[in-house]
Amino acid sequence: MYLRRTPRRAPRSPAPRPRTTGTLLAAATAAVLLVPACSPSGSSNAVEGAAPVALAALPKATPAALAPYYDQKLTWRGCGVSGFECTTMKAPLDYADPSAGDVKLAVARKKATGDGKPLGSLMVNPGGPGGSAIGYLQQYAGIGYPAKVRARYDMVAMDPRGVARSEPVECLGGRAMDRFTQTDTTPDDQRETGQLVDAYKKFAEGCGKRSTRMLRHVSTVEAARDMDVLRAALGDRKLTYVGASYGTFLGATYAGLFPDRVGRLVLDGAMDPSVPSRTQNLDQTAGFETAFQSFATDCVQQSDCPLGGKGTSPEQVGDALKAFFRKLDAHPIPTGDADGRKLGEALATTGVIAAMYDEAAWAQLREGLTSAMKENDGAGLLVLSDGYYERDAKGHYTNLMFANAAVNCLDLPAAYSTPEQVEEAMPAFEKASPVFGRGLAWASLSCAYWQVKPTGEPHRIEAKGAAPIVVVGTTRDPATPYRWAQSLSRQLSSARLLTYEGDGHTAYGRGSTCIDSTINAYLLRGTPPAEGKRCS
Secondary structure (H helix, E strand, C coil): CEEECCCCCCCCCCCCEEECCCCCHHHCCHHHCCCCCCCCCCCCCCCCCCCCCECCCCCCCCCHHHHHHHCCCCCCEECCCCCCEEEEEEEECCCCCHHHCEEEEEEEEECCCCCCCCCCEEEEECECCCCCHHHHHHHHHHHHCCHHHHHHCEEEEECCCCCCCCCCCCCCCHHHHHHHHCCCCCCCCHHHHHHHHHHHHHHHHHHHHHCCCCCCCCCHHHHHHHHHHHHHHHCCCCEEEEEECHHHHHHHHHHHHCHHHEEEEEEECCCCCCCCHHHHHHHHHHHHHHHHHHHHHHHCCCCCCCCCCCCCCHHHHHHHHHHHHHHHHHCCECCCCCCCCCECHHHHHHHHHHHHHCHHHHHHHHHHHHHHHHHCCCHHHHHHHHHHHCECCCCCECCHHHHHHHHHHHHCCCCCCCHHHHHHHHHHHHHHCCCCHHHHHHHCCHHHHCCCCCCCCCCECCCCCCCCEEEEEEEECCCCCHHHHHHHHHHCCCEEEEEEEEECCCCCCCCCHHHHHHHHHHHHHCCCCCCCCEEC
């Protein structure tokens, strides 16, 4: 699944991302959702039908073979972005065999700006997997986090292995990716099903050919171990960290592996590593339906809603949107795109789902839908879709979706292995979301054709002995359902659950004074929220 986050009060911020893979990547299917190996070595010890085991902590002593990495000195230089410094850190490609070579990881920081007592480094990650932490730092966290926090902490980000500046995974060129994103994800017959399967296979084959070296070594466990190497290289005794969306899974994994090195951890928009992929898929599908119901209720109160007026039920709004999707499936509409792309059902659905992450995008969605439905102009929805896929006007994609698939398919076995299995599961998906269920079900098939075997299984993360960890859940979060935050907070031995009663994906820095002040107090003074604290 691909998780995304957009701070309410900082529109320039890249959105933390939900974990999703497949042609409907932006539709955030939990199908191939995260979750790393059950043991630090990456081997699976799960038994069919058994309760998930707990992630085992690593030995406290640093192995001799890893000492050169932990002892390395970082050389900082200018980034070309005012106020920020950059460096490159080395980590072993394979922690089980450090002699197999290194991976170079890009790191950036902005030094603390205030005169108060320094609190060390605050590492941030916006999610994904595949989101650039450095981009997030430079465009938002390093300039948009509360001034009191930035005054006391060096703000730090590392692009995880395989992501952006850190030896990025590559899969398809721009034109091939265009074709991939336009593949019909709600096939109507065997021919269309075959086309979708072929698209998944070509995507996987492209990753296998272009990223042979990295594809086996981009798991969340390995990325969490890289974070500990960086912690040591920065000179911090413990890790202070804010992770959003998939970044919560990365942070929780760190806590499970290194509980004694946990400082102040904020896990915002929490993932649940213990839930099997098929259940996760349905949970997230239901989450997007909940978000759509909120959008639909709001839409019909607005004068520019193209899906119905006052008195129209959310179900009727959903029916109108599905009818529009069916029309696009048969007859895509112009967009004015320089490369000749038209708006079909796949891109339109991605555009709609992209707006479900943050209610601040609802007005843009209404405008895009109005243009498409009433003026036969798909440009507005295409903008939303392209923003989600990180495609620029020249037809270039960042490696976001490639890294997303690579991490997901390594972290957890595919939810379904055949189209027949997807068809069997279809009624449950359509029940979970009459609007999005069919497409989200088919998107769950993508890892079935991956070139590398998965190394992980569902597991609990307990992090026994860790300092207090703040887990944040939003009650109507579409991408990381609130129950996931509840579950993770029960698993982590020292967790405090902080609840935001509202819409959108994640909560910190998105408009709630209650949430922000509570997290700021924790980061600055080490004071966790009271048990059961709720904000709105």
